[in-house]
Amino acid sequence: MTRSRRNFLATGLALPVVASATRSEPEPQTPARPQSPVKAFASGPEFRYKVLGKTGLKVTTVGFGCMITSDGSVVERAADIGITYFDTARGYQSGNNERMVGAALKKKRKDIVLSSKTAGKTKTEALAHLDTSLKELGTDFLDIWYLHAKDKPADVTDDLIEAQQIAKKAGKIRFAGVSTHAGQKELIPFLAANRNIDVILTQYNFSMEPFMNEAIDQATKAGKGIVAMKVMAGGFRRPIPGNVVQEKLKREGAMLAALKWVLRNPNVHTTIPSMTDMDQLDDNLKACANPFSAADEKLLALQMDHIRPMYCRMCGECAGQCRQGLPVADVLRFLTYADGYGQFALGRERFLEMDTEHAAVRCGECPGCTVKCPYGVEVAQRLIRAQDLFAC
Ligand code: SF4
Numbered sequence: 001m002t003r004s005r006r007n008f009l010a011t012g013l014a015l016p017v018v019a020s021a022t023r024s025e026p027e028p029q030t031p032a033r034p035q036s037p038v039k040a041f042a043s044g045p046e047f048r049y050k051v052l053g054k055t056g057l058k059v060t061t062v063g064f065g066c067m068i069t070s071d072g073s074v075v076e077r078a079a080d081i082g083i084t085y086f087d088t089a090r091g092y093q094s095g096n097n098e099r100m101v102g103a104a105l106k107k108k109r110k111d112i113v114l115s116s117k118t119a120g121k122t123k124t125e126a127l128a129h130l131d132t133s134l135k136e137l138g139t140d141f142l143d144i145w146y147l148h149a150k151d152k153p154a155d156v157t158d159d160l161i162e163a164q165q166i167a168k169k170a171g172k173i174r175f176a177g178v179s180t181h182a183g184q185k186e187l188i189p190f191l192a193a194n195r196n197i198d199v200i201l202t203q204y205n206f207s208m209e210p211f212m213n214e215a216i217d218q219a220t221k222a223g224k225g226i227v228a229m230k231v232m233a234g235g236f237r238r239p240i241p242g243n244v245v246q247e248k249l250k251r252e253g254a255m256l257a258a259l260k261w262v263l264r265n266p267n268v269h270t271t272i273p274s275m276t277d278m279d280q281l282d283d284n285l286k287a288c289a290n291p292f293s294a295a296d297e298k299l300l301a302l303q304m305d306h307i308r309p310m311y312c313r314m315c316g317e318c319a320g321q322c323r324q325g326l327p328v329a330d331v332l333r334f335l336t337y338a339d340g341y342g343q344f345a346l347g348r349e350r351f352l353e354m355d356t357e358h359a360a361v362r363c364g365e366c367p368g369c370t371v372k373c374p375y376g377v378e379v380a381q382r383l384i385r386a387q388d389l390f391a392c
């Protein structure tokens with residue numbers, strides 16, 4: 001049995017989340033903090049709500065990640081039927097996503113929690129981004145403003161923290177957050193101990209290692225709001241003609257099972273699955289009322305086997321192993337945008353943003369790959385595919 005298989009069974013499925021970390025903690029099926037009663041709709045989904053740590057913001061456990069949504073009517077409908085958390089970023093869709101999200105949520109602004117992010121490297125740049133975000137979103141303030149995609153404590157500079165404090169004092173943001181794709185083992189405890197950070201937006205899904213449950217548990221105890229992204233572990237839901245297993249996964253709802261897996265962790269306050277159309281919205285809403293089941297567990301085991309050669313969980317263990325200096329996890333993430341989410345343009349855009357030296361590397365010309373993935377990702381093959389798809 002491979003290491004990834006062992007880790008998956010031990011942490012993701014066979015053992016309940018969090019209970020494996022601390023025996024005194026409740027089983028995940030029993031929420032650690034009281035939730036407000038289920039809100040019933042006359043003809044629609046039943047939502048559950050949690051309080052986002054010490055922010056006091058009450059949010060639906062299923063939120064909306066707007067990164068790859070182009071159709072504003074999907075966002076608008078989600079708000080109309082009761083989703084209350086919406087997430088975007090200054091950089092999404094080449095800066096166009098905020099405009100679409102703002103227009104879609106205009107009538108609901110006072111009823112929802114709205115977050116955006118900045119990838120600005122300095123206080124000045126970040127604050128300029130914030131002003132643009134507010135203008136594009138058509139709002140006077142953000143509920144949460146994240147420093148975007150920080151993977152180590154050193155990325156969360158005093159300068160950027162100061163930008164968030166200035167924005168808070170000016171009434172442009174209510175709460176400060178940090179988003180992270182990788183490096184959570186070190187970063188989440190760092191953020192949990194940082195009194196200036198109110199909310200942590202982190203990658204979290206059924207492929208994660210046990211330390212993630214412990215880190216999230218500790219951050220929650222420190223009063224941080226926890227928002228989960230990448231909850232479907234790359235998706236990979238598009239039909240592959242003739243692939244019987246993939247067809248079964250799609251037919252039986254592996255993506256819904258993945259979302260339910262995340263929702264059963266009482267320390268995750270909300271989630272931001274991507275949704276591009278009404279069908280995806282309706283599918284995700286089914287997770288609100290249906291608990292994770294033994295059938296879901298089996299389905300996710302199958303899904304894990306299916307995605308293992310493709311899905312990079314950005315653990316960082318292979319960092320520095322490429323003899324040509326490739327940022328392997330980043331390139332694999334760009335490929336996941338295309339192969340997993342069906343967002344070719346996004347993947348290529350990110351690939352071409354890399355420095356020219358890395359964008360020019362061709363793995364096929366490299367004798368023997370030095371990168372070893374303990375989780376079974378076929379690194380060189382995947383990188384060759386990324387280079388074939390995206391490179392100039
Ligand atoms: S390729 Fe494997 S080792 Fe490298 S970051 Fe991804 S999951 Fe981790």
Ligand code: SF4
Binds near residue numbers: 322325326363367
């Ligand atoms: S095959 Fe690609 S990833 Fe592997 S060492 Fe060579 S350049 Fe790096």
